[in-house]
Amino acid sequence: MEEEKGPAPARALAGIRVCDFCGQLAGAGATKWLAAFGAEVIRIEDPVREGRWDILRGIGPYVDERRGLEFGGGYNNHNTEKLGVTINVRTERGKELLTELIRQSDCVTENFAAGVLERWGFGYEQLKAIKPDIIYVSNCGFGHVGPYSAFKTWGPIVQAVSGLTFASGLPDKPPAGWGYSYMDHTGGYYMVMAILLALLHRKRTGEGQWVDLACAEAALTLHGPALLDWTVNNRPTRRAGEPHANRSQSPPMAPHGVYPCAGEDAWVAIACRDDADWARLGAAIGAAWAAAPAYASLEARLANQDSLDEDISGWTASQDKFDIQRRLRDAGVPCSAVQTPQERVDQDPDTEGLWPTVTHTAIGSVRVDGLPVRMSRTPWRVERGAPCLGEHNEEVFGRLLGLSAHEVAQLREEGVI
Amino acid sequence: MSALAGFRVIELASERIAFAGKLLADMGADVVLVEPPGGDPARHYPPFLGDQPGPDRSLWWWHYHTSKRGVVLDLESDAGRARFRALAADADILLESEPAGRLAELGLDYGDLKQVCNNLIFVSMTPFGRGSASSAAPVTDLTILAGAGPAWSCGYDDHSLPPVRGGGNQGFHTGCHFAVMSALTALLYRLSSGEGQFIDVSMHGASNVTTEAGSYSWLVARQTVQRQTGRHAAAVPTQSTQMRCRDGRWVNTGVPPRSPADFGRILAWLRDLGLEDQFPDAIFLEIGAAMPKPITYDLIGVDAEATAIFSAGREALALIAENVNAKDYFIGFQRRGIAVGVIYSPEEAFEDEHFRARGFQTEVAHEDLGRSFRYPGAPYRLPACPWRISRRAPKLGEHDDEVLGGSKVAGSR
Numbered sequence: 001m002e003e004e005k006g007p008a009p010a011r012a013l014a015g016i017r018v019c020d021f022c023g024q025l026a027g028a029g030a031t032k033w034l035a036a037f038g039a040e041v042i043r044i045e046d047p048v049r050e051g052r053w054d055i056l057r058g059i060g061p062y063v064d065e066r067r068g069l070e071f072g073g074g075y076n077n078h079n080t081e082k083l084g085v086t087i088n089v090r091t092e093r094g095k096e097l098l099t100e101l102i103r104q105s106d107c108v109t110e111n112f113a114a115g116v117l118e119r120w121g122f123g124y125e126q127l128k129a130i131k132p133d134i135i136y137v138s139n140c141g142f143g144h145v146g147p148y149s150a151f152k153t154w155g156p157i158v159q160a161v162s163g164l165t166f167a168s169g170l171p172d173k174p175p176a177g178w179g180y181s182y183m184d185h186t187g188g189y190y191m192v193m194a195i196l197l198a199l200l201h202r203k204r205t206g207e208g209q210w211v212d213l214a215c216a217e218a219a220l221t222l223h224g225p226a227l228l229d230w231t232v233n234n235r236p237t238r239r240a241g242e243p244h245a246n247r248s249q250s251p252p253m254a255p256h257g258v259y260p261c262a263g264e265d266a267w268v269a270i271a272c273r274d275d276a277d278w279a280r281l282g283a284a285i286g287a288a289w290a291a292a293p294a295y296a297s298l299e300a301r302l303a304n305q306d307s308l309d310e311d312i313s314g315w316t317a318s319q320d321k322f323d324i325q326r327r328l329r330d331a332g333v334p335c336s337a338v339q340t341p342q343e344r345v346d347q348d349p350d351t352e353g354l355w356p357t358v359t360h361t362a363i364g365s366v367r368v369d370g371l372p373v374r375m376s377r378t379p380w381r382v383e384r385g386a387p388c389l390g391e392h393n394e395e396v397f398g399r400l401l402g403l404s405a406h407e408v409a410q411l412r413e414e415g416v417i
Numbered sequence: 418m419s420a421l422a423g424f425r426v427i428e429l430a431s432e433r434i435a436f437a438g439k440l441l442a443d444m445g446a447d448v449v450l451v452e453p454p455g456g457d458p459a460r461h462y463p464p465f466l467g468d469q470p471g472p473d474r475s476l477w478w479w480h481y482h483t484s485k486r487g488v489v490l491d492l493e494s495d496a497g498r499a500r501f502r503a504l505a506a507d508a509d510i511l512l513e514s515e516p517a518g519r520l521a522e523l524g525l526d527y528g529d530l531k532q533v534c535n536n537l538i539f540v541s542m543t544p545f546g547r548g549s550a551s552s553a554a555p556v557t558d559l560t561i562l563a564g565a566g567p568a569w570s571c572g573y574d575d576h577s578l579p580p581v582r583g584g585g586n587q588g589f590h591t592g593c594h595f596a597v598m599s600a601l602t603a604l605l606y607r608l609s610s611g612e613g614q615f616i617d618v619s620m621h622g623a624s625n626v627t628t629e630a631g632s633y634s635w636l637v638a639r640q641t642v643q644r645q646t647g648r649h650a651a652a653v654p655t656q657s658t659q660m661r662c663r664d665g666r667w668v669n670t671g672v673p674p675r676s677p678a679d680f681g682r683i684l685a686w687l688r689d690l691g692l693e694d695q696f697p698d699a700i701f702l703e704i705g706a707a708m709p710k711p712i713t714y715d716l717i718g719v720d721a722e723a724t725a726i727f728s729a730g731r732e733a734l735a736l737i738a739e740n741v742n743a744k745d746y747f748i749g750f751q752r753r754g755i756a757v758g759v760i761y762s763p764e765e766a767f768e769d770e771h772f773r774a775r776g777f778q779t780e781v782a783h784e785d786l787g788r789s790f791r792y793p794g795a796p797y798r799l800p801a802c803p804w805r806i807s808r809r810a811p812k813l814g815e816h817d818d819e820v821l822g823g824s825k826v827a828g829s830r
Contacts, residue, residue: 074629157757161747161766166763167762174646176581182587197799207801213798224477250464253557269559350549366636369625371595
């Protein structure tokens with residue numbers, strides 16, 4: 001990689017303060033990015049419910065036998081480098097504290113169900129009255145406008161309603177869907193983009209705004225060619241033989257699939273982009289069938305794809321997945337073992353540096369997801385674990401609101417924080 | 418004013434990076450797509466307008482290159498490289514996903530372009546990141562998702578069936594999301610510091626950190642999640658959440674009900690549908706509705722009553738599914754405050770009244786064909802600087818004169 005010479009690394013988002021109500025992954029994952037690049041992200045939680053609106057607080061995986069609010073592995077993973085404070089917005093004093101924090105912030109971020117912040121008295125109009133150029137980014141499944149705006153969602157619901165679940169499956173089987181909340185991750189990525197775009201706009205014009213992000217709408221943009229096939233050619237994806245997610249139609253490739261290997265639940269993905277790839281794969285296989293006219297052209301391979309897949313499975317089934325990967329990569333054929341978590345996290349040189357170890361005040365040292373980018377001038381930093389509930393009350397309320405340790409203790413006593 | 422108005426992006430055409438360029442172009446950046454003579458191979462990706470192939474008829478091309486201008490440059494020639502350098506001299510961001518080493522061989526890598534554009538933001542998105550020992554390995558979306566974790570987590574309870582790649586080239590998309598987040602972060606930094614930088618995005622890395630508990634169950638607890646039909650892969654098997662409705666369509670019931678209010682609402686709908694008599698466990702819904710607080714996860718499977726209530730909730734969801742159609746199930750439960758989802762195909766979602774009411778469908782004029790077509794719309798709504806498709810995808814070399822002959826790079830032709 002290219003290394004910059006010269007000045008020490010800088011923090012890309014230094015000086016940006018985020019008043020952050022985000023939780024779960026869809027929201028917390030977004031503000032994790034901002035914090036990793038130096039924004040001051042102040043995560044605000046409810047002391048009455050002990051922050052349990054975020055269902056990841058306190059649920060596993062755990063590093064050891066310790067359980068409870070501070071030990072949730074997912075929560076820690078998604079909230080690195082953030083500050084944590086508690087505010088009870090049901091109280092007048094709590095509302096005052098929040099108002100003052102907002103006045104000193106650049107962005108307010110949340111992923112509650114639509115309308116929650118407004119009911120607290122902190123809808124966009126009120127936010128704007130507190131700070132005229134505030135950037136408010138809300139992220140919920142269906143957005144704040146439209147017939148379903150009151151509906152509730154989780155990642156799998158968003159994926160179901162947006163077509164992502166349907167598009168992940170094999171013919172004549174139920175939808176396989178996504179084995180994780182792809183749209184919590186990805187909704188978070190769109191939230192990051194929205195925040196950064198709004199910050200850029202404000203920097204150039206002085207103008208703030210409210211960004212209404214609907215996770216399901218962002219998801220719907222991820223099917224472009226299939227949607228155009230529908231609007232232009234009237235061809236639906238709900239049709240016989242579809243979806244066939246391990247195959248490729250755009251561009252057409254064959255073979256293109258996931259094939260069984262020796263060992264338990266061991267698989268390898270192989271794709272031939274063109275006849276040259278097929279010739280190389282055929283040479284590696286070295287069997288008569290691989291040179292048969294029935295597979296000689298892309299057209300023929302597409303027409304005979306079922307038998308082609310069977311023949312290839314016959315070749316792969318007795319071999320080690322990494323042996324096949326090595327041989328086919330050396331031959332120039334796109335190929336990858338389906339890696340288990342252990343293989344890709346601990347044994348794959350191409351994920352080196354991707355799993356930083358953070359220090360969490362209660363948990364101790366634990367590894368988390370890092371960021372898959374290297375920025376030469378402004379590298380990311382993920383060193384501090386997620387905040388414990390109200391961990392930074394004294395620091396934040398002291399530094400930003402001028403409260404003494406004694407006053408903070410008193411607010412805690414009174415149930416305000 | 419658009420969020421990215423006035424910023425110029427140079428994109429070296431590649432199927433991998435195309436989406437990143439679109440995300441920037443639809444927010445107002447002046448994205449110049451650079452193709453080789455003869456055009457980028459993706460011009461020939463199906464589906465096609467009217468199923469008739471042609472370099473300007475690919476719907477793949479139409480979708481991924483909205484709002485961009487297109488030029489042809491032969492980077493194998495001195496003249497082409499000179500023009501490319503002149504273009505880069507005026508650029509704010511460069512997007513590339515070229516084969517390893519190619520730009521260095523051409524004298525067009527970051528170090529070279531920095532000479533002509535000191536504050537350039539150079540985004541390199543490659544399969545495994547720059548400098549990887551695997552750099553020469555060819556990849557496709559499928560092989561990325563297989564190696565990086567998504568495929569391990571997606572598929573069926575029946576492990577004699579292969580892991581499944583989620584459809585829609587999401588491995589490419591995920592890489593592009595990180596390319597855009599990085600580029601925008603760098604742009605903000607540049608506005609305050611004046612400095613550009615080099616950004617190295619790994620597609621393999623991007624999907625590796627987009628697997629939720631797939632990664633962190635291992636990182637935290639050395640647990641291996643196992644794929645399950647239509648729900649989260651998990652280290653300990655969980656119960657099915659996907660149900661088939663009366664019309665044969667599927668729904669996802671997400672996180673099963675645990676709150677008293679939920680149990681009350683489920684019972685009420687069972688009664689409205691006249692199904693209470695068919696459901697002996699309705700009594701547990703009644704008990705659940707009268708609980709002082711929600712069932713916590715730690716009680717399930719441990720406390721007999723809590724477990725019975727929890728199971729009755731799930732079984733009632735299944736019984737209702739047998740008796741109503743999928744769309745009605747979705748609307749009916751959501752109106753009752755319970756989060757379930759209908760499993761739509763992409764086009765069914767596109768035509769749904771909610772997204773229509775939000776104005777998601779976007780008309781794009783193809784003046785050359787004398788028609789306009791409906792496209793997918795904005796992923797986010799920034800009212801002060803709106804998302805917009807400013808033009809259809811470019812034809813081969815459509816903007817050669819406008820871009821390469823313009824005053825900005827005068828003298829380079």
